[in-house]
Amino acid sequence: MPLNLSNLGFSIKLLFSGYLIVIAIGYGVAAIQILFTHGMADGQFGLSIEDIVYSYYGNRSGSVLENKLTGSMKMNAPDAERFKIIQWVRDGGDPEVFARSIKPIFEQRCISCHNAQSAGLPDFTQFENIRQRAQSDQGATFASLTRVSHIHLFGIAFIFMFVGLIFSLASGVPTRLKGAAIIMPYLFLILDITSWWLTKLNPNFALLVILGGAGMAMAFLFMLVVSMYEMWILPRKLPFPDRRNALLRS
Structure with a gap:
């Protein structure tokens, strides 16, 4: 029987689930942190295009x-x-x-x-x-963009490597859809980081920052839901022999 999420041993399921849950909580905390930093750039709570422009291009008035x-x-x-x-x-x-x-x-x-x-x-x-800082607001400096960019590229790439590794064991997702879901976070991460620099040069690119962040979040949510479903819900719907084999692997 091929190895997949539904027939993993109980201990491995706990390991994978614990990791996914902690990463999901971290994602939520990161979203709250963005609301209290970038989301307040225009003086109003909530993330908007103006917040992105003020954060990276600056409010030069x-x-x-x-x-x-x-x-x-x-x-x-x-x-x-x-x-x-x-x-x-x-x-x-x-x-x-x-x-x-x-x-x-x-x-x-x-x-x-x-x-x-x-x-x-x-x-x-x-x-x-x-x-x-009493002079015209030029937004994020190139030095700060360089520092934050390399931290995000290294850190988020490692996160999605393990999330993608877990999701790659899903059995109920077509191969092409699975491949797209695994590669999408990396593409949106590159779009997100690149759009910071583009917005620093031209405020018209601010929408790309939101699209990049939203794309990563949706890809992560999709892989999280599918992985948790196949580990904990799908085994209960398997025929008895398959369910017994899954229990034996525990």
Whole structure:
């Protein structure tokens, strides 16, 4: 009898199922994290094309500080303090005014996260880093895109290698459909990463970012549902001899 998900031993099914469930939870947490970062770029909860444009191309009508204070960082300071910083930026970002009335706000509201020990975040203990972000918002930097791109390419490729390996043992999926489902996450991953760079250069490519992410999610959901169905539900519908053989493999 050929090896497939329905006749795997009980222990292997638990191993595969545990992995798939943890990855599914991780996917859900990642989606929530995106909503609280990119999804707040325009100041409104929920992911939109404008959020993608502001995150990668930037909102070039204003500074990084102003856009963050009216977007993803809006909840980290009361309105009066946020408006005070925004007004300081619009007035030219004078260093003396900063030292006198703006620096205490940064020390109370920002420095706990934005310091030299925080990886990936600007160090706001240095005035030069604040001054740079008081200029026009150019979106993600090429350095940050390079860092995030290589992390996603390596990490997500490994995730889908194991998900695809489990799904490849499915017996109730036509070969062509199975092959398409296995290769699609990699194609959508490349589309997703490439679209970040394209959107950085031209905001008209922002829709591709959403399509790439949605394509990976749908491919994963399809492989997850089929794999779990064939491991735990399909064996109960098999003829008795096949069901007995599956139990013997446990």
